[in-house]
Amino acid sequence: MAVAPGPSPRAQSAGFWLYWAHLLTLFGIAISNILLGATIILSPWLGRREVLRCRRNRWILVALGAYAALLGVSIATSVEPATSVRAITEVFNLATLWLALLLVAGEREVRRIVDAVILLGTAQSGIGLLQYLAAGGFQLDQRIRGSLSHYMTFSGILLLAGLLLCAQLASRSHPGGRFGWRWMALVPINVALFGSLTRSAWVGLAAGLVVLLIFGRRRLLLAGAGTAVLVVISFLPHQAVMQRVTSIFDLSDAANYDRLCMAYAGWEMIRERPLLGQGPQMVQERYPIYRHPTAPRYSVPHLHNSYLQLAAERGLPSLLAMLALVVVSLRRAWRDFRRQGGRSGPRADLYVGIFCSLAGFLVAGLFEDNWNDTEVQRIVLFLLALPFCLGQSRATVGEESEVSEESTPPPTCQHSLRHLRVRN
Numbered sequence: 001m002a003v004a005p006g007p008s009p010r011a012q013s014a015g016f017w018l019y020w021a022h023l024l025t026l027f028g029i030a031i032s033n034i035l036l037g038a039t040i041i042l043s044p045w046l047g048r049r050e051v052l053r054c055r056r057n058r059w060i061l062v063a064l065g066a067y068a069a070l071l072g073v074s075i076a077t078s079v080e081p082a083t084s085v086r087a088i089t090e091v092f093n094l095a096t097l098w099l100a101l102l103l104v105a106g107e108r109e110v111r112r113i114v115d116a117v118i119l120l121g122t123a124q125s126g127i128g129l130l131q132y133l134a135a136g137g138f139q140l141d142q143r144i145r146g147s148l149s150h151y152m153t154f155s156g157i158l159l160l161a162g163l164l165l166c167a168q169l170a171s172r173s174h175p176g177g178r179f180g181w182r183w184m185a186l187v188p189i190n191v192a193l194f195g196s197l198t199r200s201a202w203v204g205l206a207a208g209l210v211v212l213l214i215f216g217r218r219r220l221l222l223a224g225a226g227t228a229v230l231v232v233i234s235f236l237p238h239q240a241v242m243q244r245v246t247s248i249f250d251l252s253d254a255a256n257y258d259r260l261c262m263a264y265a266g267w268e269m270i271r272e273r274p275l276l277g278q279g280p281q282m283v284q285e286r287y288p289i290y291r292h293p294t295a296p297r298y299s300v301p302h303l304h305n306s307y308l309q310l311a312a313e314r315g316l317p318s319l320l321a322m323l324a325l326v327v328v329s330l331r332r333a334w335r336d337f338r339r340q341g342g343r344s345g346p347r348a349d350l351y352v353g354i355f356c357s358l359a360g361f362l363v364a365g366l367f368e369d370n371w372n373d374t375e376v377q378r379i380v381l382f383l384l385a386l387p388f389c390l391g392q393s394r395a396t397v398g399e400e401s402e403v404s405e406e407s408t409p410p411p412t413c414q415h416s417l418r419h420l421r422v423r424n
Contacts, residue, residue, distance in 0.1 A: 006048045015039065015046025015103040022096075023382060024116040026157070026375045027124060027147045033092075036378075039103070040095050047102030057101055057388050059328045064097055067321040071280070074314035078279020079286070087280030087313075096378045097325075100385035105392040107347060114164055114353065114386075117379055121161025122185040124154060125192035132195055143197050148375065152368055155198035156376035159364060160383070162189045163208040163357040170212060171349035197244050200304075204364030208356040215343060215352045254296055259304050259367065261295035262287075266308035270316070277315040302372065306365035309372065322371065325384055326358060333387035347390060354386055 007015070022035035039046075051057065068091055078084035104110060124146035131144040143151040165182055193201060247253040251260075268290040269278050278286055284301050291298065303309045311319040337351035345351075361370060361380055370376050 006050065007046055011046050012048070012103070012105075015043065016109055018042070018046070019099055019103045020113055020116055023113060023378060024120055026120060026378060029149075029374060032375075032378070036092070036095060036099075039099055040092075043099060043102055047099070049102070051101055051105075051392055052098065054392075056332075056391055060325065060332070060384065060388055061098065061101075063321060063324040063328050064094060067318065067325065068094055070314060070318040070321055074277050074318060075280055077276045079282060080279060083281050083285065084279040093374055093377055094381065096381040097385050100382050100389055101392070104385070104389040107350070107390060110350060110386055110389050113382060114168075114350065117157075117382075118161045118165050118168075118182070118185060121158050121165075121189050122181075124148065125158060125185075125188040128154060128192040128195060129188060132192075140197060144192065144195055146192075150373075151196050152198060152200075152370070153373050153375050155193060155196040155201035156361075156364070156368075156370050156373055157379065158189055158193040158196070159201045159204050159208070159360050160357050160376070160379050162186075162193060162205065163212070163360050164353040165189065166209070166212055167353035167356055168349045171343075171352060198368075199244055199248050200364045200367035200370075202245070203248065203367060204360035204362075207363035208360030211356040211359040212352065215348075215355060258296045258300075261292040262300060262303045263305060263308060264292045265290040265295070266303045266305065266312045269312040270308070273315065274311075275315045275317060277311065277313045277318065280313050283309060283312050302369040304368055306369050306371040309369045326362065329384040329387060330355070330358065332391075336387055336391065350386065350390065354383055357383055 006012075018035060018039040022032050022039060025031040025035060052061065071087065071090060075081060075084045075087060104113060127146040128144035131142075131146075135142045135144075145151040145154040148154045148157070165186060168182060169186065190205075193205065247256070250256060265287055266283075269283070269286065272278075283303060284299065287300055288298055303312060307319055310322060333351050333354045337345065337348070340347060340351075342348065343352075358380070361376075364370055371380075
């Protein structure tokens with residue numbers, strides 16, 4: 001009996017470039033949304049659906065499905081379902097993860113998308129530095145944001161792009177030789193990140209660099225030391241930056257105390273409804289009910305903590321599902337990193353980039369609701385899929401294999417990819 005072959009190489013290539021473009025165009029979320037929508041609609045003709053049944057990809061899809069299902073449950077059981085139903089649009093965003101499994105295969109394609117994220121960060125940093133020059137300095141009331149709608153989104157993208165870039169520069173495995181434009185991008189991304197005056201991103205950067213030091217090589221010391229010197233020299237004259245740095249650990253700082261009050265309110269919301277939460281979009285609506293009596297603000301848009309926000313809105317099971325996505329991805333990345341030679345492996349920069357960028361994102365999430373930031377979340381969803389994309393191959397549909405330690409797909413995927421062949 002004949003089995004229909006998968007999409008042609010040309011169709012698969014079109015699917016990949018559509019996916020690539022939706023991440024590169026995050027500078028304009030409307031454009032990115034159009035491209036993501038087109039990719040979803042065309043995905044049955046562009047991607048190999050068999051890879052979604054691959055045993056290797058099972059647990060990341062289970063975690064994603066659980067997270068999406070719990071979103072639906074939290075909407076249905078919300079204290080105000082009519083308000084919470086607007087959060088259903090996050091399902092559209094979550095497509096970034098499963099589409100990566102469907103459309104991105106092998107090292108070459110993964111590197112192209114990582115480079116797109118770095119290019120996005122570089123372009124945004126350039127726009128942000130022009131805004132700095134126009135404003136005559138870094139100011140809290142005129143914080144640079146690139147072409148994005150919010151300075152938190154700006155700093156979140158620069159954080160991920162900067163850590164991915166540092167992982168490349170610190171590794172010998174990257175095939176880009178002397179890295180060319182990547183070295184030139186290092187300084188503007190980091191200068192603009194500090195210029196955003198976003199303390200949560202600074203703390204995330206520090207966490208990511210610690211992870212990078214654990215996995216990196218001596219080259220990191222040179223790259224890191226040079227960048228640090230340039231950044232310090234750049235910011236020494238700027239009083240606003242130094243005040244933000246010194247206020248990070250100051251509990252008497254008004255913004256820090258406000259975050260403590262948000263944490264108190266979030267914990268009260270969780271205690272009342274630990275399994276189902278108050279409902280998506282309901283934290284802002286119900287914050288005045290749970291706020292601490294001494295809280296500086298009567299109302300807040302969110303709790304400035306991704307984990308408290310998710311648990312308060314949707315319950316602890318939803319928080320566990322989100323963390324399961326991270327754990328499953330990091331476990332796969334760690335196993336493949338070790339199996340392929342660790343720091344000396346041919347893809348070490350990609351695996352180390354996953355480790356340090358997710359570490360930076362997770363630590364920054366303690367002080368900012370970055371998980372619910374659409375542009376940042378899409379990049380993170382791709383990073384969660386990255387180790388699984390590296391374990392896939394297009395060899396069975398006519399392209400040269402790029403996968404795994406040599407040129408064959410991992411054994412766990414053979415049974416799924418075998419169905420792509422035409423049999424009698």
